[in-house]
Amino acid sequence: MKDAVVEVRNISKSYTRGRKALDDISLTVGRGEMVALIGASGSGKSTLIRHISGLVCADRDGGDGEVRVLGQTVQSCGCINSGIRPLRARIGVIFQQFNLVSRLSLLTNVVTGVLGRIPVWRGTLGLFTHEEKLLAMEALRRVDMDRYAGQRASTLSGGQQQRAAIARALVQRAEVLLADEPIASLDPESARRVMEVLARINREDNITVVVSLHQVAYARKYCPRTVALRDGRVIFDGPSEALTPDFLLDLYGADSEELVMDDTLEAPARQRNFPVAPTRGEPVRAVAMATG
Ligand code: ADP
Ligand code: MG
Secondary structure (H helix, E strand, C coil): CCCEEEEEEEEEEEEECCEEEEEEEEEEEECCCEEEEECCCCCCHHHHHHHHCCCCCCCHHHCCCEEEECCEEEEECCEECCCCHHHHCCEEEECCCCCCCCCCEHHHHHHHHHHHHCCHHHHHCCCCCHHHHHHHHHHHHHCCCHHHCCCEHHHCCHHHHHHHHHHHHHHCCCCEEEEECCCCCCCHHHHHHHHHHHHHHHHHHCCEEEEEECCHHHHHHHCCEEEEEECCEEEEEEEHHHCCHHHHHHHHHHHHHHCCCCCCCCCCHHHHCCCCCCCCCCCCEECCCCCC
């Protein structure tokens, strides 16, 4: 793929012997894409995101597995690239919770996004320049959180904290954002706002976004492409609109209940046709699973 931002090739991971959290995963995400990663709990979403960001190392005996981000090696053959630090600065990571330091103000939390590119001593002393603070304010404005800049992070709702975490990734100048279930613990309105902010920075800043989600309705609404995991394997990679409740039932069996959410978010009826022509000039790979 031209201008691939995330390249995962033949990655396997067993935390415990004989049980694969990731089972020979391969995946490529191009610059500017917004891709949903879906799957029931335990399917490997967090593990995959941790492998892409270089927080977890793949199995060594898995052969020649490799993760590359922005053209550089994150890990290969079960070893994290020792020179990964500068690359990490270009990768934003957002977790389900614990994204902010609760006793610090929102502005301070967001301005720490510059830490990857300023001298360590200045960061340690918390000496940020006026320009850096302005940059943080501007990022907060873009996620519609500037009016809370002086407030302690702990006083804000989960959705507001997630938006601030996205602002920090903007200050970081992340070129790719990996978000691991950023809306899992949010009410629908807060979830919608977080997804809209992700979609906006994807569109306006051309930041590549990979977001894991529990519920398919959000993938269908915000992400043109979905990669579906089951038991550590990719079982579907194609247009999100193909993920109708019936198709999900095919892919996941009874587990599909966990993924389907039929509220007002559901896309209109026109998207219920299947099969759908691939939108990205690539074949839809729906790997038939041996269920049972
Ligand atoms: P998801 O994020 O889709 O819920 P995970 O990636 O967290 O799935 O988990 C995939 C599998 O790996 C599960 O079987 C889970 O129990 C296992 N697993 C994840 N993290 C660890 C860990 N640190 N130690 C042992 N097993 C783990
Ligand atoms: Mg998870």
